Amino acid sequence: MEPIRIIRVAQGKNSTLSHLYIGGLFACYLLEDSVRPEKIPGITCIPEGEYGLSLNPWAGxxxxxxxxxxxxxxxxxxITEIPNYQLVFIHIGNYHTQTAGCPLTGSYWQLLDGDYQVLHSAAAxxxxxxxLVGEMEKGNNRxxxxNRF
Incomplete structure (x- = not known):
């Protein structure tokens, strides 16, 4: 089973642009906070690694x-099992200021004033x-x- 992958491809001043692959195929763009050597709460993307995926029906x-x-x-x-992170969700948003460490979905992207944005987030x-739910139901929950930049 092909793992789900988040491949980071570019960095802005405060943002990171990524690709989401499901079943080996490109599914959408993701926008994340900056890659940092040490975590700063709410403005650091999750570190490279392998993590769990689950459905969380109780968070706000x-x-x-x-x-x-x-x-x-x-x-x-x-996205679970991330050391020093909790409640990291794949969700809708357009700007790095809306991530709080979570990947935001996008149909396409643009670079504006040194930072990436994703657009048509709800469609993505x-x-x-x-x-993603289908993959988790098949047991592909990783x-x-x-980072590839």
Whole structure:
């Protein structure tokens, strides 16, 4: 089974642009905070490594996503087992200021004033969410995060 992968491809001043691969295929862009040698809460992306994936139906973000996507939402896709991080979700957003350490989905990207942004985030989320849930249901509940810049 091909692991789910987050491949980081470019860094901005305060942002990191990544690609999400599911089943070996490009699924969407991701926007993350900066790569830092030491964690600064809320403004550092998760370190390279292999982590778990699970559905989190109890965290506060569910209150926004369940009514917004009633036919889709079964819980937030959470990246787990990250040392010194908790409640890291793949979710919607456009700017590094909206990540708080979480990967944000995007259909395409742009570089503006030295930082990356992702756009059409909701469309990308609606596409990748059922793919990620399907992979987890098949037992593919690991994600590999790699820096390639």
């Amino acid at each position: 973000m569910n209150a926004r996503y369940a009514p917004k996507y009633p036919k889709l939402h079964r819980g937030m896709v959470e 989320y609606k596409y990748v969410y059922p793919l 994600v590999v995060v790699e």
